[in-house]
Amino acid sequence: MVKPLQRMKESVDLKPRDERNIGEKLSMNKDALSKALSHTLNEIGIPNIVASVEINFEEIQKAHDSIHEFIYLAPLCLPKNKSWHEKSAFLTPYHYVTLDMAHRSLLDALAGYYNAANILLRSTLELLIRGAFWECLAHKEFREKLEKLETKKGKKTLKGWMNDLIKQSPDIEDELEETSEAIFDKTAIIFEDSKFRKEFIYLPSFREIVEQIADWNIFDPIQDPVELVNNKIYGELSNSVHVIPDKTDIGRRLLSQKDLFETDVNPDELSKFVKVLHEVVDIGIVIELNVLSDWIDQDREVKSKLRERLVVIEDLGLKFSSEKLKRLMKYE
Numbered sequence: 444m445v446k447p448l449q450r451m452k453e454s455v456d457l458k459p460r461d462e463r464n465i466g467e468k469l470s471m472n473k474d475a476l477s478k479a480l481s482h483t484l485n486e487i488g489i490p491n492i493v494a495s496v497e498i499n500f501e502e503i504q505k506a507h508d509s510i511h512e513f514i515y516l517a518p519l520c521l522p523k524n525k526s527w528h529e530k531s532a533f534l535t536p537y538h539y540v541t542l543d544m545a546h547r548s549l550l551d552a553l554a555g556y557y558n559a560a561n562i563l564l565r566s567t568l569e570l571l572i573r574g575a576f577w578e579c580l581a582h583k584e585f586r587e588k589l590e591k592l593e594t595k596k597g598k599k600t601l602k603g604w605m606n607d608l609i610k611q612s613p614d615i616e617d618e619l620e621e622t623s624e625a626i627f628d629k630t631a632i633i634f635e636d637s638k639f640r641k642e643f644i645y646l647p648s649f650r651e652i653v654e655q656i657a658d659w660n661i662f663d664p665i666q667d668p669v670e671l672v673n674n675k676i677y678g679e680l681s682n683s684v685h686v687i688p689d690k691t692d693i694g695r696r697l698l699s700q701k702d703l704f705e706t707d708v709n710p711d712e713l714s715k716f717v718k719v720l721h722e723v724v725d726i727g728i729v730i731e732l733n734v735l736s737d738w739i740d741q742d743r744e745v746k747s748k749l750r751e752r753l754v755v756i757e758d759l760g761l762k763f764s765s766e767k768l769k770r771l772m773k774y775e
Contacts, residue, residue, distance in 0.1 A: 665726065
């Protein structure tokens with residue numbers, strides 16, 4: 444591999460006798476960089492972003508600030524006598540990435556790229572659901588509530604796989620309680636070896652995962668979470684992922700009788716997207732609070748910090764989150 448400094452040296456051909464050519468080349472590089480940046484800024488769609496914000500400022504602001512509230516709450520839930528490693532399966536690979544994914548989703552929608560925005564929003568939802576699932580699976584309390592079957596359709600279930608590992612090395616159980624993220628090391632072969640996974644491991648579908656974390660009460664207080672999360676939100680967002688014709692951006696423009704090849708702001712699509720994003724974040728905060736609820740329950744200082752956020756959460760219109768937070772405060 445050519446090192447960056449070596450590549451730079453070769454690109455400008457550093458020779459003492461060619462100083463004038465060096466200056467010309469550097470000037471050309473600056474011009475090219477300036478043009479590239481100008482072109483990139485144009486492709487970002489800043490005029491569309493400005494127009495979108497002007498059209499629906501209040502709702503966009505609520506959705507944006509809700510994303511930040513989601514990421515802000517987790518550190519408040521950590522008691523002084525606890526380590527974040529206990530919940531690291533949720534907090535490390537899933538929780539913070541949700542912030543980035545939700546942000547990028549919103550920016551694409553503001554720029555008029557609704558298909559891309561919905562695809563990223565579905566990924567945001569998956570991060571929340573799968574993060575909660577793996578976090579719970581790392582803890583004995585939840586594994587014991589899993590389906591009793593250790594095999595399904597002739598393959599090992601994840602419960603069966605974990606139980607086998609613990610039988611072979613009982614220390615794994617304590618390791619997972621201390622550092623839940625260790626579950627990814629224990630299950631790495633399932634995802635690294637596709638042949639092994641296909642032949643020996645039964646992986647639950649997204650709907651099955653939603654049903655399972657619903658059984659674990661991770662959606663409390665949402666009524667009928669499977670219908671809301673899987674059938675309604677995930678199902679609708681999947682139309683963009685699977686490029687149903689009407690859900691492509693050109694399909695949307697065709698239906699609204701606009702220029703097919705002009706990326707512009709569609710107020711109806713923007714409003715619809717912002718509403719779904721807000722709902723996904725609301726569900727995400729509920730998941731977050733339930734995953735971290737044992738920390739919250741045992742620490743009065745944590746509850747005090749969260750109580751201060753209740754007004755903010757209510758002002759943001761996060762109805763499920765505010766109801767969950769009130770329930771957690773009720774038993775102080």
